[in-house]
Amino acid sequence: STLACLKGAKAGNVIILGGRDKNGDFGLLADELNRAASTVIAYGEAARIIKEKLKGLLTCDFITSSTMEEAVKTGLNVAHKGGNVILTPACSSYDSFNNFEERGERFMQIVKELGGK
Numbered sequence: 001s002t003l004a005c006l007k008g009a010k011a012g013n014v015i016i017l018g019g020r021d022k023n024g025d026f027g028l029l030a031d032e033l034n035r036a037a038s039t040v041i042a043y044g045e046a047a048r049i050i051k052e053k054l055k056g057l058l059t060c061d062f063i064t065s066s067t068m069e070e071a072v073k074t075g076l077n078v079a080h081k082g083g084n085v086i087l088t089p090a091c092s093s094y095d096s097f098n099n100f101e102e103r104g105e106r107f108m109q110i111v112k113e114l115g116g117k
Contacts (some may be wrong), residue, residue, distance in 0.1 A: 002090040006032035012083040014075040017050055018043035018068070018092030019103070026050050030057035039063060039078050043071040045095040068096065068103070071114065072110045083117065 006015070006029065015037040017026070026049070033040055033054070039061040040051035047064045054062065061078070067072035068087075075085035093103040 002088045003029060003032060005086065005088040009036040009084075009086060011036055012038050012042060012080050013090035014039045014079045014083060014085045016041045016043065016068070016071045016075055016085065016087045017090050018046050018071065019089045019093050020044065020095040021046040022092050024090055026071045027057060030054060034043065034059045038080055038083060038110075039075070041065055041071045041075055043068050044091065046091045063093050069109065070112055073105065073114060076111070076114050076116050084109070
């Protein structure tokens with residue numbers, strides 16, 4: 001679903017990936033990340049793994065964050081005018097949340113708290 005999301009996204013976005021690794025091949029996302037993202041932010045348990053797998057493959061900026069909250073705050077700060085902050089984790093939610101619905105609801109809550117749309 002992350003690859004489909006990236007393929008449908010315009011360029012210039014902040015893309016947030018992360019959570020608990022599901023042994024995904026993050027390298028397969030590199031071409032679409034380079035096209036769709038101005039910045040990639042990886043958070044949670046998988047942040048180190050994502051960084052390792054994408055090392056040398058990205059032409060956009062890359063940032064790691066310890067939590068989704070920190071990732072969203074950073075994303076809103078570095079987003080370019082006209083770009084979006086997109087949560088498309090490519091990982092399970094179980095490092096910090098009970099399920100993906102809870103993670104999605106928390107993402108929307110953080111965005112609203114920080115003044116995003």
